[in-house]
Amino acid sequence: MNNNKLLPPVAQVGCALIALLIMGCGSGQSPTGKPAGSPPGSRSSPPGMGGGMPVMVITKRVAPQSFIDRFTALGTARANESIEVTARTTSIVTRINFRDGQQLRSGDVIVELDARQESANLSLAEAQLTQAESQYQRSKALQATNVVSAADLDQLEANLLVARAQVRGAKARLDTLSVKAPFAGTVGLRKISLGDLVGPDTIMTTLDDTSVIKLEFGIPETFIGDVRTGMTILADSTVYPDQRFEGTVSSIDSRVDPVTRAVTVIATVPNGDGLLKPGMFLTVALERQRADVLLIPEEALVPREGRQYVFVVEDGKAMEREVTIGRRAPGLAEIRGGIAAGELVITEGTQRVRSGSAVQMAPNS
Incomplete structure (x- = not known):
């Protein structure tokens, strides 16, 4: 006969709880999983702090x-020299000596105006000059014989000087009827026809010297101290994506724009191949080296x-x-x-x- 008796259910649960507490104390861990004795709310230190790994x-x-500090700006290409060709006097167009886009040399006659009246005036002035010279020379030869007084000779000399001045004036007026190129360049589109009555307000064509392009752009006033004439600039155009243009700063404005706080700078870019045209936009880059x-x-x-x-x-x-x-x-x-x-x-x-x-x-x- 077995003397052992089964324990009541409540007693069995109590024994199980006692066993769990004994195991927890032996493991050295608190119920939260932290090492025994760790203060509540404590954390482990990050690497490198509190003795952790570096x-x-x-x-x-x-x-x-x-x-090398680089500054970029948007610049506008302008012709080295550029004019609107007009007449200096009012007259009729009698001859047009250019084709659209033609290259001209300095002094080439672009347009000729009706010069008949001025040619006649020049002929008259030259005839009067010849007469004045003849009278003066004849009277000067007779002065030694006291036939001509000194006062009369002085008057004839004055007449001679006036006649010479009239000839020069007639030649100058005749010259205004030949419209000439003041510099070598490319002529633009013709805006007149033969027989047109033109005057100082009539634009007959344009003339641009594009052998050198003036590239105009602005720089912030904070950059002024680092920009000087003679320094190199680089320019790019979307028209020629694979080509870079090199130029030189030629002038810097003496004033800062009060609105944009920028200073206008002009750089010259050689354009012998004629790729750059006046009015084109280019991206300009300025570089400065600071030691x-x-x-x-x-x-x-x-x-x-x-x-x-x-x-x-x-x-x-x-x-x-x-x-x-x-x-x-x-x-x-x-x-x-x-x-x-x-x-x-x-x-x-x-x-x-x-x-x-x-x-x-x-x-x-």
Whole structure:
């Protein structure tokens, strides 16, 4: 006969709870899974903090470098010389000596106007000059015999001078009826016909010297100190995507536009092949090189609340520094304050560290 008796159900549940408590105490873990004795609410430290493993980072030593700063602007091409061809007097067109788009030399006659009246006036003036010269020479020969007084001779000399002036005036008026090219260039479209009555307000055609193009563009006033006459510019046109044009700054305006805060600059671009036309738009690039500039990779910057920070490695720890940023180039930023040449900045791993974190620099960084 078995003397052992079955325990009531309530007693069985109590025994099970006692066994679980004994096992928990033996494992050294609290019911929350943290090590026994850990204060409530405590967390494990991130890497590199509180004795944790150092964070692996990549660094770069700050050193002065030559920094090429580029500024771009939209420029307008203009002819080296450009005029609207008009007559200096009112007359009838009798001859047209050009074709649309023709190349002209300086002094070529573009248009001839009716010169019959002025030719007649010149002939009359020349005849009067011949007569005045004859009278003067004859009277001068007779002065020695006292036939002609000194006063009469002076009057004849004055008449001679007047006659010569009248001839010069007649020639000048006749010359105005031949419209000439003041410089070599390309003539534009003809806007007149034979027999037209033209005057100073009549545009007969245009004349452009495009052997050199003047490229006009604006630069911000902050850039004025870095632009000087003689410096090189590069220009691109969407019309010729595979070609770059090189020019030279020839002049800089003496005033800043009060609205745009920009200064007008003119650069000359050789155009012997005639590819560039007046009125074309080109993208102009100006480059300036600044020596002894501290540059760091942009990925080293940590922006926060409108400010820029970097992490500098000091005694094996990442130390946060606020820096002052200058100009930027693709992938680079100029540092104007906050760090010095020779210091190590973290370029990769900035998001895994805090100021004071222990760090380990990757090999070859």
